[in-house]
Amino acid sequence: MLTDTLAKAILDLEEEQVIVLVKERLAKGDSPLDIVESLQKGMSEVGKLFETGEFFLSELVMCGEIMKDAMEVLEPHLIDSVSGNKGNIVVGTVKGDIHDLGKNIVVMLLKGAGYNVIDLGVDVPIENFVEAAKESKAPLIGISVLLTGCQEAMKKTIDAIRAEGLNTKVIIGGNYIDELVREYVGADYFANNASDGLRVAKQIFS
């Protein structure tokens, strides 16, 4: 059971209540990052209920919309707390996958933490990742994925980046990813949620 009222409101798909609670917590002086964590907790519950067939697709979509609205409220606060540019990070959703919700949350958090994020969008061709990596000399590339069927594309993208001999780390992020997937596609790190991704970035740029 979720004890966090904000996470619970997301789980109940209480659109208006979520926004009210986000604003309340901001007003109380809670850290925007903690608020994002609550949102994600609720969202991952919704994801689980969708997987078990208890929730329907339209509810998953609605949850995404609520998250988007909540992140819009949070965005200025995430950016406010930043000083300076900590470096470049390239982010995109892998070729063949058009899901952008998880990616957008990570992008927002990374921007909020002071990184210069080069967002390549969704269904990103392999060469776009390679080009952006070369051009920006980013020490970190993040590849977002939701669909399990896109593993080959992830592997090919990472192979191509490696083939250029770039000194860059690659993190893959997605709900289903684990150590096995990371190893198979040849990434350096993996993350199942946005805050894990943020931690890896901190580690690399420190």
Added chain:
Amino acid sequence: MLIIGEKLNSAIPSVRQIINDKDVAAVQNLALKQVEGGANYLDLNTAQCNEDADMEWLIQNVQEVTDIPLCIDSISAQTVERGLTCIKGDKSKVMINSISLEKDRIEGILPLVIKHQCPVIGLTTDDNGIPKTAEQRIAITKRLIEVLSKENYDLNKLYIDPLVLPLAVDSNNATMFFQCLTDIKRLFNVKTVSGLSNISYTMPKRKIINRHFLAICMAFGMDAAILDPIDRKIMTSVTAANLLIGQDKFGRNYLKAFRNETLED
């Protein structure tokens, strides 16, 4: 979609009986079941009984078990007035069913509607009876709106009932009605309402016709319906039609009904 529950009507023989018998438990049960089924308003009609006194009795007993707004259904100004007098709570929530361009209703019921600013159902009929064509119905609607506007009535509270006639008499009666729904909204931007049972008069398996008629009316923008909210198949049609016409964001109400196990195939 506003649902006006039609069950507490003395035209239904079993209901007439429980009103005549002063069976409090039975009328309260009928009221609660309609609320549970999804009614937003409960229509009350005692025309086939001792109309004035029974209206008062019915209102008092229904209001004992539910706060749902009521719809006083009578052509008698005296009954409407007595009903309004004994209503507990906000009289401006009470819907009046109905007014029309008939002289006695304009003179008798309209002042009560204006006095309490009640939502009202306006029938497209005048002293010449129910018109045959869509054009005549539109013309009556226009005159009715002129009368109400002169009294500074809030037209958002007006529900025009373009009066559906049986298909058995003329197979164009349904399409003519749909045309009225569209035109009334387009020309006057006021709400529309209808009962469902006239359309299927004398046909077998009437409920099939009634609920499909309802779904099509909703697609043509009808705002309210007088129906039996205890009938799960009709309420399933309402839920499904709301989803189909974009009135149910993310299918929340449809899924809620599914989880409450109230949807019926």
